[in-house]
Amino acid sequence: MTTHIARPITPGALEELRTADDAGRPVAPFTDEEGGAPLRCCLRHAEPGERIALVSYAPLRRWAARTGADPGAYDEQGPVFIHAEDCAGPSGEALPFTDAHRTLRRYSADGRILGGRLVTDAEAFRPALAAAFDDPEVALVHVRAVEYGCFLYEVRRP
Numbered sequence: 001m002t003t004h005i006a007r008p009i010t011p012g013a014l015e016e017l018r019t020a021d022d023a024g025r026p027v028a029p030f031t032d033e034e035g036g037a038p039l040r041c042c043l044r045h046a047e048p049g050e051r052i053a054l055v056s057y058a059p060l061r062r063w064a065a066r067t068g069a070d071p072g073a074y075d076e077q078g079p080v081f082i083h084a085e086d087c088a089g090p091s092g093e094a095l096p097f098t099d100a101h102r103t104l105r106r107y108s109a110d111g112r113i114l115g116g117r118l119v120t121d122a123e124a125f126r127p128a129l130a131a132a133f134d135d136p137e138v139a140l141v142h143v144r145a146v147e148y149g150c151f152l153y154e155v156r157r158p
Contacts, residue, residue: 005156006090006096006143008042008043009040018053021055022055022057029053030052035047037081039082041089053084055079057077097152104132105144106141129141133158
C-alpha cells in the first residue's frame with residue numbers, strides 16, 4: 001500500500017508567518033486556555049495553556065513560487081492555527097484530523113483545481129487519497145475542514 005504523508009506548513013513558511021501572515025498582518029499570539037485548536041505546524045490539537053497564533057495562510061503560494069506554477073484565482077488564503085514559537089513538528093506518520101468530515105481538494109502541477117471529494121470517516125481517508133493520486137494529473141491534495149473550508153495539510157504525490 002502506498003504511504004501518503006501529511007505535510008505540515010514548512011519551517012521556512014512558519015518563520016515568515018510568525019512575523020507577518022500572508023495577508024501582511026502582524027502576528028498576535030495568545031494562550032489557548034481550553035486547548036483543541038488544530039495546529040498546522042505539528043498537525044495535532046493544541047493542549048490547554050499553549051501559546052498559539054491564528055494567521056492567514058496561502059497554501060499554494062510558496063509551492064507555486066518553487067515550481068513555477070500559476071494557481072491564479074486558486075491562490076486563496078485563509079485562517080490557520082500555528083504555535084507562536086518553534087515546535088518539533090509532527091510526530092509519527094498517521095494522517096491527522098480525520099475525526100470529522102473533510103474535503104480532499106486535488107490540484108494539478110500548474111496549480112489548477114481538479115476537483116474535490118468529501119470524506120466522511122477516518123477509514124475512507126487512505127482509499128480516497130489513493131483514488132486521487134490514481135489520476136496522473138493530480139500533483140497534490142489539500143485536506144480541508146468542511147465546516148469552515150480551512151486548510152489542514154497537504155499530501156503530495158508519493
